[in-house]
Amino acid sequence: MPQTSYVRTEMVPERAPPPSTAGVIGWMRTNLFDGWMNSILTVISLAFVVWVLLSAVPWLISPTWNATSLQECWALIEAAGKPEGACWGVINERWPQMLYGFYPEELRIRPTLAFFLLFVALIPVLFNMISRRMNWLLLVLVLFGATFFAAASVLMVAVQVVLGAALAWLAYTVVTTKAGDRAEAIAAGASRLPNPLIFSALYVFLMPWLLWGGPIWSPIGAAMGFVLGWAAYRMLAAVIGNLGAIIAAFLVPVVWWLFLIGYFVSALSSVLPIGLEPVDSRLFGGLLLSVTIGVTAIAISLPLGIVLALGRQSDLMIVKSLSVMFIEFIRGVPLITLLFVASVLLNIFMPPGTNFDIILRVIIMATLFASAYMAEVIRGGLAALPRGQYEAADALGLDYWKAQRLIIMPQALKISIPGIVSTFIGLFKDTTLVSIIGLLDPLGIGNAIRSNAAWTGIVWELYGFIAFLFFVFTFSMSRYSMYLERRLRTDHG
Amino acid sequence: MKKTVLLGALTAAAFAAGAASAATLDDVKARGKLNCGINTGLVGFASPDANGRWEGFDVAVCRAVAGAVLGDQEAVDFVNLTGKTRFTALASGEIDLLSRNTTWTFSRDVDLKFEFVGVNYYDGQGFIVPKELGVSSAKDLDGATVCIQTGTTTELNLADFFRANNMSYEPVPIETAAEARQQYLAGACDTYTTDASGLAAQRAAFETPDDHVILPEIISKEPLGPLVRHGDPEWGDIARWTLNALVAAEELGITSANIDELLNGTESPEINRLLGTEGNLGEMLGLEADWAVNAIKAGGNYGEIFARYLGESTPVGLARGLNAQWQDGGLLYAPPFR
Structure with missing residues (x-):
């Protein structure tokens, strides 16, 4: 005996929404002309925008660039x-x-480079969706671009070749590797590039050096203060306890920065005078x-x-x-x-x-x-x-x-x-x-x-x-x- | 950093005693640069060109002193100073010379312990009015609305002038020269008052400068000049006589064009002494014999500098007026070089 069903057993096919609620017209109806009050406000606002543009645009477009x-x-x-x-x-x-x-015109590449490197240094701190390779690719790209503004020399050409090769290799791997495959490989213990946050940390010392110039030993010396503090903590923690070691880790760099770094920089500069022109x-x-x-x-x-x-x-x-x-x-x-x-x-x-x-x-x-x-x-x-x-x-x-x-x-x-x-x-x-x-x-x-x-x-x-x-x-x-x-x-x- | 602050606190007492200001000349020579305080931007007096090189009437004094002391007019570090920071910068030794359209007054000279080395521009407060107002004298301004920068000596001068002439006015307080320009052009006030040089510079930038006139009355004395710290008379002498050398050079007809020719020796003993081909004036100042030559070569004599930055061929378009040589009815009168 056939069953009589009073309940619908199959889905009704989906229908398109009525034209008045979909697409551009629908959007305008809900957002701009929802009732007579909103319609009036919309018209007034549009008139105001048009009026502002009409008075501003002719002023902005002006043949006075030269x-x-x-x-x-x-x-x-x-x-x-x-x-x-x-x-x-x-x-x-x-x-x-x-x-x-x-800022001297011929040196303006330095602050420009510092500015772009700022973004390279910030991206791994601010965003977490970019892969390590992508970060290093960005860094190499910025450095590679910067070399074209530096004075041409044999050394610079060599640097360009090295950076260009690194750029090509990184770009190749980024393009050819699928994100999913790479994630599996990493999970399986594949070797990775170093964490880009290393560069972010170095940037803290790099930026003042690029902006103000001077011997390269100043940023290195400033960074060594942190290394010394860390070393003092590691060595003393076992000997005099945690609190003493923390105090030492704080004092050692301060003493280093205040009194010793000057000698360090001048000594090394006299041996190896590498640096940028001071500004x-x-x-x-x-x-x-x-x-x-x-x-x-x-x-x-x-x-x-x-x-x-x-x-x-x-x-x-x-x-x-x-x-x-x-x-x-x-x-x-x-x-x-x-x-x-x-x-x-x-x-x-x-x-x-x-x-x-x-x-x-x-x-x-x-x-x-x-x-x-x-x-x-x-x-x-x-x-x-x-x-x-x-x-x-x-x-x-x-x-x-x-x-x-x-x-x-x-x-x-x-x-x-x-x-x-x-x-x-x-x-x-x-x-x-x-x-x-x-x-x-x-x-x-x-x-x-x-x-x-x-x-x-x-x-x-x-x-x-x-x-x-x-x-x-x-x-x-x-x-x-x-x-x-x-x-x-x-x-x- | 902490070390310097600490040292600073320790030596503050020593500084207060005035030990700071000895031998500025030696400091400048050791540094190889003159630290010169200038305005952050004033038409005709100090402004940067498209290449970032500072130019202007006050800047020229810095360059002349650098020329005299170091033989190189480019050996100047310009320190931009506002009206509020200028005196501390000089007192603390941050700058060696302040050349920032500063009015020579009793209290600045005596109370603030500075040494004005001369006057490089005799200014005075004037009025600008639209031509259509039909006013030809400041005495006709009874009942006018006046745009006036607040907190300046010009405000006090204005009050004095109107009271002395038994007139009334309505002040429209403004903050900056740019605001004054907008207010005045918009007709918010009948007249705008500030230093006459400033009025001329402002008017030059109006779209129709000829529709506005600067009234003939000058209601105050504003002698603008470079200054140094108290306590180092030798350095003060150098600045004073460099300025005098520029003025004397104009009087004696020495220009940047003919100076090399005159260096070969002239009939005039005073020119020879000034240029160092005769006598030992440079040595007395502790400078090279050709100190004045380098000072004059930096930007020319006083007249050339005036013509280049303020004169009638520039947009500022100022006449020499009080700033002419004494023979021409002006106030410029350099003591003899002897």
């Missing part, structure tokens, strides 16, 4: 029969100055100055801020009160005051003739300033962690540092990402404040350019260009923080 003075710009604009237009000649003539300041800090300017101050201060203020935040939460009375005092003092004082201290007060306190680099002074002040804010941002993250997380770490038997490293900090930092990146962006923009102590950051350079008789009276073009430069940096940072938040999101939905 002008050499404002007067010439006016003549060109008039010749083109336009009522008004931008004077792009100033950007064409002065963009190297706005990027590098007064005076005074010649730094423009975006180079902002990026140097910004990147250094950003890189140092994060660890310093973490330490201060932990110090403020600490049970140790002295550590806690020192941290609180530092944070509250720095936060209670405007950055401009600190910059004036760096530029004016230190000058008076130092013996005449001492050359305490002005950029270094500013970097130190900017770093201290940012680290105090950073400490409070991170303390916010720590405070947001439920008490149970701390108790769970204790219950697992982790000591303080292990608990911080494995349980507390990864969560607290994740919570603090928007605040941390805001502080970074703020710090980067604050670097323009150095123009008030006479350093020529992009704004200062802009002012200096406007003081040239040929360009007096230029406003929008220069400041627009500077705004654009800053926007590129701050917007990238902001996008990165959003990427990081997405990557570290562990909740569902």
